[in-house]
Amino acid sequence: MITMTRETLFNLAMMAALILFPLWAWLADEPFMITLATKAVILALAGVGLNIALGLGGLVSLGHAAFFGIGGYAMGILASHAQNYTPLIETPFLIEGTKSMPVIWLVAVICSGLAALAIGALSLRTSGVYFIMITLAFGQMLFFFTISWPAYGGEDGLSIYVRNGFPGLNTLDPIQFYGICFALLALVLFFAARLARSPFGLALNAARQTAERVETVGISPYKLRLTAFVVSGMITGLAGALFADLNRFISPTMFSWQTSGEIMIFVIIGGVARLFGPVVGAVIFIALEHLLGGLSDYWHIYLGVLLLLIVLFARGGVIGTLTGREVAHD
Amino acid sequence: MTDPMMTDPVLETRGISKTFGALQASKDISLTLMPGEIHALIGPNGAGKSTLIKQIAGGLRPDAGQVFLQGREVTGLDTPARARLGLGRTFQISALAMEDTVLQNAVLGALGASGRPFRFWRAALGDKDLRARAQDALERVGLQEHAATRTAELSHGQRRQLEVAVALTLRPKAFVMDEPMAGLGTGGSLRLTGFLDGLRAEAPILLVEHDMDAVFALADRISVLVYGEVIATGTVEEIRANPDVRSAYLGDEA
Structure with missing residues (x-):
């Protein structure tokens, strides 16, 4: 028998909103709104990634921009070689660039996974403040590396003129690209939900x-x-690849510590260790950016106030406040 | 009874020494834990009991000396490896996942015992084997009614029971228990004494305990640790009669 907790209902409502809002924007011919929703969904995906380390594992990583950036640069590098018709590597064997999203995602996921393995293997020997600082340091190293790497635009970044392709879809159509991003988010959320209840999730949660x-x-x-x-x-990293495709542009900003901080802010606003915490956080972030950003360039002040209120008075984030304080158990 | 396996110690330390700066916390400690016995380790506060337990369980590396589990040297192994070889440990201050339910804590033990924690798909609580093993352990300590309770909501005594239950899920070859009676009332202490009495048939217990009633009721042998050194090992009567022990530790109580 399935019993619906308030949190489950809330999550379902959130999923419905993520389908209905873009659908409305599409019918109302508001492509910009679809793009906003796409951005929220991609950033949510980045947050869902961080939440596995932060929420379930208690690992306060201030270096997740590294993986976001690696995903982005995986896309940028592969796509730029494809659009310039120059091979990525000629010796010892030929590797061409590609404009195929699935291939780019795969490369992004593998590269960011390998980077996480190396960074994690070293960082996880420390804990607490040292862990935060060492992950931050790795992120900054990659940030300065990309700034000084002229092959792919250096400080100026790199534009990709045409969005990469997905078999059977027109990715330049905003609603279709949104569909791709939303489907990936849904898939990853499903995986994250399974993971949290799996033997691994139980042990990780206990280790925290x-x-x-x-x-x-x-x-x-x-x-x-x-x-x-x-x-x-x-x-x-997967989110980074999608973000790069959304903007058709990559730059070292993806690697900046502000990016790491923003991803963490989504998780905290929505609710640490809550499955939909990063989704809610990212939606609120994008909504505030859109609504307040028009009024003032200093809209981050309001974001700061919101964050302060949540940290002080609502430790479970928005989801915790709305659906009860305890993280749901079976 | 002439089977040599029966006379080999299950757990043994040989000449363990550990110093922290000027403090000698363990001084050439050699102890054995024989099949079927409860070997109590007593000593005043600061005698180095906890330091010794850590060196046996794997949290601390001795400066010199060795630890053997079922005849196999484990001195160089970390805590998880020693646990997998059959060392079941309980903590003086309950180390439990407080946000999780009682059942989840027990399932964690069963998961460790299964040796396959890296499974990402099926629900841990949906695994029949893990669940059965966890529930079995909870029943044995009398916590089956509280399986769905959040651990933080348990009473102190129930947490002590859960602490033992988690160790039981491992079905260890030897138990190392650090003050399992700590903070229990008389009733709880008596009940746990009765339980440990039966448990020794399954696996011997190295018992660090301040509750002298429990120690004298349970122990086949007692070792007395003072300033990092074992000053005496013997039966309850021998220890009670030992003049060094009386002056160093038991004082007028004995």
Whole structure:
């Protein structure tokens, strides 16, 4: 028997909104609104990635921009070689660029996963403030590397003139591209929901609360956390590739620590460890940016006030406030 | 009874030493835990009991000496590896996932015992084997009614029971229990004493305990640790009669 908790109902309503709003925008011929929704969905995806490390694993990573950026640059590099008809590598074997989204996603996910493995393997030897600082340091290293890497635009970034393709769809049509992003978000949310209840999720969640106990039942908290960090990085990397395709532009900003901070803000606003926390957070962020950004360039002040209120008075984020304080259990 | 397997210690330390700066926390400690026995480790506060337990369980590496579990040297292994080889440990201060339910904590133990925690798809609580093993352990300590309770809502005594239940899910070869009676009332202490009495047939127990009634009721042998050194090992009567122990630790109580 399925019992609906308030949180489940809230999540379903959120999914419905993410279908109905773009549908309305499409019928009303408001392509800009569809683009806003697409941006929210992609940023939500990045947040869902971070939430696996942060919410489930308790790993406060301030370096997730690294994976977002790697995903973006995977797209930019592959697509720029394809649009310039120059091979990516000639020796020892020929690798061409590509304009195929599925191939780009795969490369983005693999590259960001490998980066997360390397960064995580080193960072997870520390904890607390040191972990935050070392992840930040890795993010900054990649940021400055891309600034000084002239091959793909350096500081100026790099434009891709035509959006990459997906078999059977016209990705330049905003609603179709939105459909792709939404489908990926839904798929990843489904995966994240399974993960949280899986044996791995149970052990990771316990390791966040009491690493000692997890060790004494024969499970290494380090391996749990490293796995979580890699999965988390892969999802955020996928979001980076989509974000680059949305803008048809990549730049070192994707790697900046502000990006890491923004992804973390989505998670905190929506609700840490809540499945839909990052989705709600990203939607609120984009809504505020759109509504307040028109009034003032300093709209981040209002975002800051909201964040402050949530951290002080609503630790469960928006979802926690609306649906009850405890994270749902089976 | 002449089977040599029966006379080999299940758990053994040989000449364990550990210093922290000028403090010698463990001084050449050699202990054995024989099949079927409860070996109590007593000593005043600061005698180095916890430090010794950590070196046995894997949290601390001794400066010198070795630890053996079922004849296999485990000195170089970390805590998870020792747990997988059959060392079941309980903590002085309950180390439980407080946000999770009682059942989830027990399932965590069963998951560790299964050796396959890296499964990402099927629900942990939907796994029949894990669940059965967890529920079995909860029943044994009398917590089956509280399976769905959040651990944070348990009483102190129930948390102590859960602490033992999680160790039971591992079906260990040897238990190392750090003050399982701590903070229990007389009733709870008596009940746990009765339970541990039966448990020794399954696996021997190295028991660190301040509750002398429990120690004298349960222990086959007692080792007395003072300033990092084992000053005596023997039966309850021998320890009670030992003049060094009386002056160093038991004082007028004995």
